[in-house]
Amino acid sequence: MKAPVSWIREYVDLPAEVTTEALTDKLTLLGLKLEAIESPGAAITGPLVVGRVLTQDKEPQKNGKTINWCTVDVGDANGTGEPQGIVCGAHNFGPGDLVCVVLPGGVLPGGFAISARKTYGHVSAGMICSAAELGLPEDAFGGAGGIIVLPADTALQPGSDVRPLLGLDEEIIEFEVNPDRAYGLSLRGIARDAALGFSAPFSDPCDRVLPAADDAGHPVVVEDEAGCPVFVARTVAGFDPTAETPDWMASRLTAAGMRPISLAVDVTNYVMLETGRPIHGYDAEKVAGALRVRRATVGEKLTTLDGTARVLSEQDLVIADDSGPIGLAGVMGGETTEMSASTTRVLVESAHWEPVSMFRTGKRHKISSEAGKRNERGADPASCEAAADRVVELLCELGGATAEPGVTVVGSVPAPSAITIAADLPQRVAGLPIDTATAVAALEGVGCTVTLVAEVGEDGVPTNRLVAVPPTWRPDVTDPFDLVEEVLRVVGYDQVPSVLPREAAGRGLTRSQRLRRRVGRTLAGAGLSEVVCFPFVGQAAFDKLGLEADDPRRSTVRLANPLSNEEPEYTTTLLPNLLGTAARNVARGAAGAAVFETATVAIPREGAGPAPIYPTHTRPTEAEVEQLFAALPAQPLHLGVVLAGERERAGWWGEGRAADWADAIAVARRLATELGVDLEVVASVRQPWHPGRCAALRVGGRTLGHAGELHPRVVKAFDLPARAAALELDLDALMAAAPERAVPPTLSTYPVAKEDVALVVAEDVPAAQVEAALREGAGELLESIRLFDVYRSEQLGSDRKSLAFALRLRAGDRTLTDDEVKGARDGAVALAAERCGATQR
Amino acid sequence: MSGPNTEYDPVEVTPLQAEEVEAARDAALAAIAGASDLEALKQVRLDHAGDRSPLALANREIGALPPQARKEAGQRVGQARGAVNKALAARTEVLEAEHEERMLIEETVDVTLPTDRVPTGGRHPLTTGAELIADIFVSMGWEIAEGPLIEAEWLNFDALNLGPDHPARTMQDTFWTEPAENHVVLRTQTSPVQARTMLTRKPPIYVACPGRVFRTDEYDATHSPMFHQVEGLVVDEGISMAHLKGTLDHFAARMFGEGIDTRFRPSYFPFTEPSAEVDLRCFVCRGVDSDACRTCRGEGWIEWGGCGVVNPRVLVACGVDPETYTGFAFGMGIDRSLMFRHGITDLRSFFEGDVRFTPAFGTEL
Numbered sequence A: 001m002k003a004p005v006s007w008i009r010e011y012v013d014l015p016a017e018v019t020t021e022a023l024t025d026k027l028t029l030l031g032l033k034l035e036a037i038e039s040p041g042a043a044i045t046g047p048l049v050v051g052r053v054l055t056q057d058k059e060p061q062k063n064g065k066t067i068n069w070c071t072v073d074v075g076d077a078n079g080t081g082e083p084q085g086i087v088c089g090a091h092n093f094g095p096g097d098l099v100c101v102v103l104p105g106g107v108l109p110g111g112f113a114i115s116a117r118k119t120y121g122h123v124s125a126g127m128i129c130s131a132a133e134l135g136l137p138e139d140a141f142g143g144a145g146g147i148i149v150l151p152a153d154t155a156l157q158p159g160s161d162v163r164p165l166l167g168l169d170e171e172i173i174e175f176e177v178n179p180d181r182a183y184g185l186s187l188r189g190i191a192r193d194a195a196l197g198f199s200a201p202f203s204d205p206c207d208r209v210l211p212a213a214d215d216a217g218h219p220v221v222v223e224d225e226a227g228c229p230v231f232v233a234r235t236v237a238g239f240d241p242t243a244e245t246p247d248w249m250a251s252r253l254t255a256a257g258m259r260p261i262s263l264a265v266d267v268t269n270y271v272m273l274e275t276g277r278p279i280h281g282y283d284a285e286k287v288a289g290a291l292r293v294r295r296a297t298v299g300e301k302l303t304t305l306d307g308t309a310r311v312l313s314e315q316d317l318v319i320a321d322d323s324g325p326i327g328l329a330g331v332m333g334g335e336t337t338e339m340s341a342s343t344t345r346v347l348v349e350s351a352h353w354e355p356v357s358m359f360r361t362g363k364r365h366k367i368s369s370e371a372g373k374r375n376e377r378g379a380d381p382a383s384c385e386a387a388a389d390r391v392v393e394l395l396c397e398l399g400g401a402t403a404e405p406g407v408t409v410v411g412s413v414p415a416p417s418a419i420t421i422a423a424d425l426p427q428r429v430a431g432l433p434i435d436t437a438t439a440v441a442a443l444e445g446v447g448c449t450v451t452l453v454a455e456v457g458e459d460g461v462p463t464n465r466l467v468a469v470p471p472t473w474r475p476d477v478t479d480p481f482d483l484v485e486e487v488l489r490v491v492g493y494d495q496v497p498s499v500l501p502r503e504a505a506g507r508g509l510t511r512s513q514r515l516r517r518r519v520g521r522t523l524a525g526a527g528l529s530e531v532v533c534f535p536f537v538g539q540a541a542f543d544k545l546g547l548e549a550d551d552p553r554r555s556t557v558r559l560a561n562p563l564s565n566e567e568p569e570y571t572t573t574l575l576p577n578l579l580g581t582a583a584r585n586v587a588r589g590a591a592g593a594a595v596f597e598t599a600t601v602a603i604p605r606e607g608a609g610p611a612p613i614y615p616t617h618t619r620p621t622e623a624e625v626e627q628l629f630a631a632l633p634a635q636p637l638h639l640g641v642v643l644a645g646e647r648e649r650a651g652w653w654g655e656g657r658a659a660d661w662a663d664a665i666a667v668a669r670r671l672a673t674e675l676g677v678d679l680e681v682v683a684s685v686r687q688p689w690h691p692g693r694c695a696a697l698r699v700g701g702r703t704l705g706h707a708g709e710l711h712p713r714v715v716k717a718f719d720l721p722a723r724a725a726a727l728e729l730d731l732d733a734l735m736a737a738a739p740e741r742a743v744p745p746t747l748s749t750y751p752v753a754k755e756d757v758a759l760v761v762a763e764d765v766p767a768a769q770v771e772a773a774l775r776e777g778a779g780e781l782l783e784s785i786r787l788f789d790v791y792r793s794e795q796l797g798s799d800r801k802s803l804a805f806a807l808r809l810r811a812g813d814r815t816l817t818d819d820e821v822k823g824a825r826d827g828a829v830a831l832a833a834e835r836c837g838a839t840q841r
Numbered sequence B: 001m002s003g004p005n006t007e008y009d010p011v012e013v014t015p016l017q018a019e020e021v022e023a024a025r026d027a028a029l030a031a032i033a034g035a036s037d038l039e040a041l042k043q044v045r046l047d048h049a050g051d052r053s054p055l056a057l058a059n060r061e062i063g064a065l066p067p068q069a070r071k072e073a074g075q076r077v078g079q080a081r082g083a084v085n086k087a088l089a090a091r092t093e094v095l096e097a098e099h100e101e102r103m104l105i106e107e108t109v110d111v112t113l114p115t116d117r118v119p120t121g122g123r124h125p126l127t128t129g130a131e132l133i134a135d136i137f138v139s140m141g142w143e144i145a146e147g148p149l150i151e152a153e154w155l156n157f158d159a160l161n162l163g164p165d166h167p168a169r170t171m172q173d174t175f176w177t178e179p180a181e182n183h184v185v186l187r188t189q190t191s192p193v194q195a196r197t198m199l200t201r202k203p204p205i206y207v208a209c210p211g212r213v214f215r216t217d218e219y220d221a222t223h224s225p226m227f228h229q230v231e232g233l234v235v236d237e238g239i240s241m242a243h244l245k246g247t248l249d250h251f252a253a254r255m256f257g258e259g260i261d262t263r264f265r266p267s268y269f270p271f272t273e274p275s276a277e278v279d280l281r282c283f284v285c286r287g288v289d290s291d292a293c294r295t296c297r298g299e300g301w302i303e304w305g306g307c308g309v310v311n312p313r314v315l316v317a318c319g320v321d322p323e324t325y326t327g328f329a330f331g332m333g334i335d336r337s338l339m340f341r342h343g344i345t346d347l348r349s350f351f352e353g354d355v356r357f358t359p360a361f362g363t364e365l
C-alpha cells in the first residue's frame, strides 16, 4: 500500500514538526511497516521555479522548425532579478503564461544537467519544462504535447519553487501491510493509526451525514445474506463522461500505484483508497432490472472487465440482473455493464462481502484485484453507506452529475462479538507490567468499546475482566490474544523486557544427530566437500543413470506444481544431482571433485492413503495422528558420494592419481569403521555402476547401498572424467547398525607372531572370501589379518592369482609356542584350501 | 690365538715396559685426536683399542708375569687403556655432534613446498551453521527436534491456525505432491515440527528445529525454491513475550557477538498472537554511524525473522491446555543469517556445490 503523506495528513492533524521519518517510525512500531519512502521529485535537483513569460519571439529556422526565443521573469531565482533568456521549442503557451523553469545548475530525471548554452543564435539559460521532462505523466497539468502551463490563478509568484504545486515534493510512503490488517489498505486506516501514535485528532472520512435509506433507489435483492451482509446502491444522472479527472486526484491515484482511467472509474478507486471500501460503478442504462446477489449456477458464464470469459462455480457469489450475472461480486465487474465514454447515469454499488468467499473466488479464477485484496481481508462493513455517499458526492462535484433520489440499503452491519479477557492477561502474556487502566485506554485507542467487570472470585480474590467489543473495521480481532496484541501494540513492543526462561533439563543431541556430525566430519576429513543439492529430478535423470524401466527408483513422489516441467519429481536417489554437481565443478576447471551430500530421499509408500485434514478445535486422536504420519512417503536419510577426476594431486612428490572404484569403497569402509559397523563388501551389479566394479555394501546381511566405479555410459552422459566413482547408501540404516556401546579389545603385551601366507586361487574368487576363510581357520589366536599383495604371472596362469596375507597371531595370556603358531597357520590355510580351492604358493 | 706366554722371562716382556705402554698410549691418543670423522675414528678404535691393538696385546701378556710384577704392569696397562677409552668416548661424542650437525644441515628441505597431495574436504556452512545454532540451544538445555520434508498439509498449515481459506496461505507458495487431494506438501516452513513436537510430547517443551523448507520461488540471487530455517518452540507454565525476547537476545549474542540484541515490531503470523518481526542489531556498525554500513544499509538493524506468543488455537489443535500453558515460537532463515553474517551476496552460492566454496568456512562455523 502506497500513501502520499499529504493525503494521510488530510485525516490526521499531525503537528507540522512531525517528519515523514518520525511518522513512518511510529507506524512501523504500530504494525504498518515502512517499505520505502519515495518522492516523484527525488530525481530533480536545483532550482525549478515558477516563471512568467514576458516576451516570446517566434524564429523560423533553416531546418523548417520554429523556435521561441523567450524572456521569462523568474523573480530573484537567477540571482539577478533580470529576465531570463530561454529558447523553447513548444508552442502551447504565450506571453503572460506561468510556466515551470529549470535554471542552470538544475538536474532533471535521467541525470539531465541544465546549463546556459548557445543554441539557435541565443544563449539559452535554462529550460521551460514539459510534464514528461519532470518525470510526470505526459498529460499531467494539461501538458500533453507541450510544456506545462500553470493555472493563471496560481498563487505562486515567479521565482518561487514550483515543486509543491506539481506534487513533486510529495513524499509517498509504501507500507507492507500484513494480511490481518485490512484497515492498512486505506488512507482512513493509516491515518487512524497515525492519530493513535501521536495522540493527534483524527477526522474519519466515513464520518458523514448520510441520507436515510428508502425504497426509492435501484432495487436490490440479496439472496445470500451470509455472503453479502450489506448492500448499498445509489445512482447519479447527468454525469458528463467527457469530464476529466482533476490533476490532484490523478496524481494521488498514481502515487498510490493505480493508473487513472476515466473520471467515473477514478472516483470509485479514489474512494476505495480513501475508505478501504471497494466500490463498483455500473453504467445504469446497461443494467436490466433489479440487482440480485446470489451464488452462480454451475456452468454460468461471465466475461469480466479484464476481457476474460469465465465459467462460474456454484460457490462464486455473483451480482446478476435480468440478463444473468453481470459481475463477480467483490472481485471484478462484468463487461456488459461496464462504464464507458458514453455513460451518463452511474449505478454505484458499495457492498460488504464475506471474506472467505472472496478469497475462494479470487483463487479459483486467479484474479488479484485491488478490490478483491480488500474484500478477502475484510473491509469495514460499516463503511458501505458513507463510501457510496462519497462517490456520489465526487461524481456530482467533478462530473456535473446529480444524485438521484433513493438510497438502497439492504442488510445491516453485523455487530462484532464481544471478547472477554482477564484484565491482567496482557501483562501476563507480554511479561511486562500493564495496569488495567493502560490496557483499557489502549483498547479504546484502537476503537474497541471496553467494559470493565470487577468480580470477586470464589476464593475472595478480586478479578477484573475486560469485555471489549472490537470496532467494525477490525474483523481480525476475534480472540483474547488479539486483544493482547492490540494492547501491546499501543504500549509498545519495545517495552517488552528481556528475560531468559528457566533452564530446561534437555537430554542433549540425539544419537542420530551426534552420529550425523561424526559422519560429516569423517567424510570432510577424507578430503570430501559437502554440497547441498535440490531434490528435484525428472525421468530423464534416471535415463542418464541407465536405470531399467522397472527400476523401483523410477517411482517417485511427483509434484503437482513443479517449478520446472523437466524436474517434476522428488528424487529417490541423491546421485543424479550429485553427479551434476561434480560435473559442474569439472566444467568450471576443477581437476577433480570429491563431493558428498546427506539428504533425505522420498520413497512412495505402497497403498498410503491421503493425509486427512482434521478439525483444529481439538487434538486429533493418537490413531488419527498415526494416520497422518503413515500417509507420508518413507524419507530415509541417504549419503551420496561422487569422486571424479583427480583424487591425489601430482606434485614434486610424484604422479597424481585419479579417483577410481577403490576410492568409493574406501569411503564406505572408512565410514563403517568410524561408526563401528561391520561392513561386508560384496560384488554386485546395479545401475549406474560399472557391472564389474560395483560393490553392494551389506550390514548384517542387508544391503544398505552400493559403491564403485560408474558405468562408462553414465560417466559420458554426465560429462565426468573417466573412471569417476560413486557411493550411495542408506545412512539411517548404517547409523542404526552402529553399536550402542563399544567393546574395546584386551591388549596383549606378549610377543606377536607374524606369519605370511601366499595363496593361489582362481581369478574369480573374491579376496574377502579367502580372507574370511583364513580368519576363521586361524581361530582365536589370530589378532589381525591383512591382504598385502595381489600377484599374477604367466607361471600362475591367466585365470589364477596369488593373494599374500600377513597374519598376526597372539594370545592374551602367554607367549605362543612354535607349534601353536604353526597350528593356527595350517588351520587357516587348510580352510582356505577347502573353501576357496586355495593352494600355497 | 695363543694363551699367555709363560715361557718368557717376565723381565724380557717388551710390550709391558713402561716406555712401550706409554708410546702405545700416546700413539692411540694422537690417532684419536687425528680422526676427522666417525668413520676414521672407527678404524682408530680397531687399531688402538681393538683386540689386536698394542695395548690389548700388552694386557694379554700380564698373566705371564710373575705375580709380584703383575700388579704394576696391570696398573700401567690399565691406566693407558683407560686413557685411550676415555679419549675415544670424548672424541666420539664430539664427532657425533659434528656429524649430527652436518647431517641436519644436509637434510634441510624447502618447507614451503606444497603438501596438498590429497585435496582438502569441508563440511557445508549450512550444516555447520545449523550445528552452531543447535549447540547454542542445547547449551541452554533445549533439544533439537526434526521432522520430514514431505509433510502432511494439516501439520504444515491447519494445525498452525492456517485454515484452508487463510489469506496467509497465499504468502507461502507451496509445492503440492500428486494427487493434491492426498493433502501432502513439501513443508513450507519448519513450523510443522512444532505441531509434531506438541502432538508427541508433553510440556514443558524447549526445542529448536533447524531444517530444510521449500517454496515455489524462482531461483535467483535472493530466492531459492529450497532454503533453511530454524524454528524455536517453548511451551511451559508462565511463558511470556519477555522470555521470547530474552531467548532471542541470547541467541543473537551467541551467534553474532556479545552485545548484539534484538528489536520487536508488530507483525502477523497465524500461529502466533501477539506476533512480531524480530530485527537484529547490526553486528557490523552496531547502530553507530550506520549510514555507510553495507550490512544493514544504514538501518542499524537487520531483519532477522518472525516470532510471537504461540496462538492458543495452535495449542488446542495440538492437545496442549491453553489455560495451563503458554508458549513462544520464533523462526528465522539460516541461509539468510549466514549470508549477512559472512557477507555472501548470492544465495545460489550455497546450492551450486562448488568445491571452492566450503573450505572457506573451515573452522569458523
Ligand SMILES: [Zn+2]
Pocket (backbone or CB within 6 Å): B282, B283, B284, B285, B286, B287, B290, B293, B294, B295, B296, B297, B298, B299, B300, B301
Ligand atoms: Zn550496520
